Amino acid sequence: MARKQSLLDDLSTLPWWFNLILAILSYFLLKVVVPSIETENPIFKGIAIALPSMAWVFSLLFCLAALASAFHSWQRGELFNNQTSLTSIQNLTWQQFEQYIGEAYRRKGYSVEETGLGGADGGVDLILRQEGKTLLVQCKNWKRRKVGVSVVREMFGLVKAQGATGGVLVTAGAFTKEAQKFAQDTGLELIDGQRLVRLVNSVREAPLKNDDALSNQPKDEKLCPKCGSAMVKRTARQGSNKGKQFWGCSRFPACRGIRS
Incomplete structure (x- = not known):
């Protein structure tokens, strides 16, 4: 079960520059605009008197969220840039793998929402948005076994249930033939180790090094x-x-x- 997020956690998922705008805007509204509003309502008068003293609290909250957002963005960038081969990608934890895939899609121009709901066992890990289209992404960083058809069926059900444009399953390994056939019949996109390398190289300055990670996959x-x-x-x-x-x-x- 995903950890319940605080307000600061939620705000830190927004771009850092957007939080700075909110910090300035909230301070201006509470410190300048609210006190200047004239009203005979005694309740609003009391609120108008109290709110200006709280302006710095809201502004500080948004500033802290901006710092957290900038730090998370830097962390994701470092994680992405520090992986040099498919083997190093396979050695990531499942949380890091989700962040890594999310960063790859960000660099391809997608708006990426990390749901925190997928976990190691299943569910939607990322929601991609671009040009009015919504894609659901599930990440499977399995090292010793291929992703089977049951996982692909589950993903197809999630896409239908949420009314998304499509679905993507990403693994640093491979998919079984049955999984590939089901995805082909239903229009789901499967990204295995080879396609993942191509995806990453399309948004990296230095391409990933060639290694034998794929050749070590077990026979189907x-x-x-x-x-x-x-x-x-x-x-x-x-x-x-x-x-x-x-x-x-x-x-x-x-x-x-x-x-x-």
Whole structure:
């Protein structure tokens, strides 16, 4: 569950320059405009007398939010610039990976909202807006297994439920063939390690170094077609296939994906 944010947290998600404008505007309104308004209403008169003394409080709040926003922007820039290869991207924590992807899209001209609701297990991590279009983004920085079709189905449901223009799934690894087929049929965009490198290089001055991170991905036939986890060889104990061997998901019974 996402941590409940304070007002300062919410304001710090706004651009730093916008918070500075709010700081100046709030001080001017409370210190100059409100006292100059004439009224016979005793309640408003009392408010008009009290508010000017609070002008510095609101102005300070917006200034602190501007500083926090500028610091977060600098942090994201450093995180983005310090990754030199796909391997270093794969070594990021899931929170850092979300920030990294968000920064890449910011540099492509998108307005990026970091929801903080996705987490390591699922949900929408980023909301991209550009030219009236809204894209939902889910980030999966999985190192040892591919992203399976169940994750893509979940994303498709989120896009439909929220009425978004489209959806994007990003991983520094790869997707199963079933996931790719489902995305192709539904119009979702999948960005795997190779496409991620191209995305990042399009907004970086120095391109990422070539490494063998992609070649170390496990073979698709040994991965679960539903969730992308590793498969293990099992023997059927009942039914018409009793005694026959098959590949079953290592996450059984949570996942019942099989391969013959």
